[in-house]
Amino acid sequence: DAGVTQSPTHLIKTRGQQVTLRCSPKSGHDTVSWYQQALGQGPQFIFQYYEEEERQRGNFPDRFSGHQFPNYSSELNVNALLLGDSALYLCASSLAGRRDTEAFFGQGTRLTVV
Amino acid sequence: GDSVTQMEGPVTLSEEAFLTINCTYTATGYPSLFWYVQYPGEGLQLLLKATKADDKGSNKGFEATYRKETTSFHLEKGSVQVSDSAVYFCALRVGTGTASKLTFGTGTRLQVTL
Numbered sequence: 322d323a324g325v326t327q328s329p330t331h332l333i334k335t336r337g338q339q340v341t342l343r344c345s346p347k348s349g350h351d352t353v354s355w356y357q358q359a360l361g362q363g364p365q366f367i368f369q370y371y372e373e374e375e376r377q378r379g380n381f382p383d384r385f386s387g388h389q390f391p392n393y394s395s396e397l398n399v400n401a402l403l404l405g406d407s408a409l410y411l412c413a414s415s416l417a418g419r420r421d422t423e424a425f426f427g428q429g430t431r432l433t434v435v
Numbered sequence: 436g437d438s439v440t441q442m443e444g445p446v447t448l449s450e451e452a453f454l455t456i457n458c459t460y461t462a463t464g465y466p467s468l469f470w471y472v473q474y475p476g477e478g479l480q481l482l483l484k485a486t487k488a489d490d491k492g493s494n495k496g497f498e499a500t501y502r503k504e505t506t507s508f509h510l511e512k513g514s515v516q517v518s519d520s521a522v523y524f525c526a527l528r529v530g531t532g533t534a535s536k537l538t539f540g541t542g543t544r545l546q547v548t549l
Contacts, residue, residue, distance in 0.1 A: 362541055
């Protein structure tokens with residue numbers, strides 16, 4: 322049973338460019354959340370997708386957008402990249418509607434903006 | 436809003452020493468509480484969880500008890516090993532299903548030496 326898979330694992334972009342990160346959830350999961358983890362910090366919630374809609378959003382600008390596909394996979398898009406967007410981006414999948422649901426994390430995409 | 440406060444690291448211990456990592460929280464509702472572990476270059480793995488007051492989560496020799504009266508969820512292990520060296524994150528989640536983001540602390544780095 323494959324867990325959460327993210328691609329690519331590493332990425333280097335130039336300031337002002339756009340980037341797309343991808344996530345496939347664990348089999349059987351229907352909810353995908355994205356987190357940004359800056360160096361030496363805890364993960365910060367970006368947004369969550371369920372039934373192909375954004376359900377909750379953290380304190381991130383509109384440059385951060387996402388999408389969920391019918392097969393539950395998801396993309397995170399970041400426009401007009403800033404140096405401060407350099408971070409590890411983590412995807413987590415879970416099953417909606419259960420108080421004891423466990424979020425499974427992927428290994429992340431390391432984004433470096435130069 | 437919701438928040439998690441962890442003790443600052445790094446924590447350096449000799450093998451077989453006793454470990455405590457303090458975690459306190461503030462939540463707008465009745466949270467579920469989690470400890471995640473992150474090994475170098477990897478994503479987050481769930482270590483243990485507790486969903487109601489006085490519950491004790493345990494896994495791999497680690498334990499934490501949900502203390503509602505002190506809003507705490509301290510992580511303990513009786514005898515640490517070199518392989519326990521990692522970053523540990525305390526987290527909470529309020530609600531279930533589609534509005535159930537995780538809120539993380541800043542993490543505590545543990546280094547265990549021989």
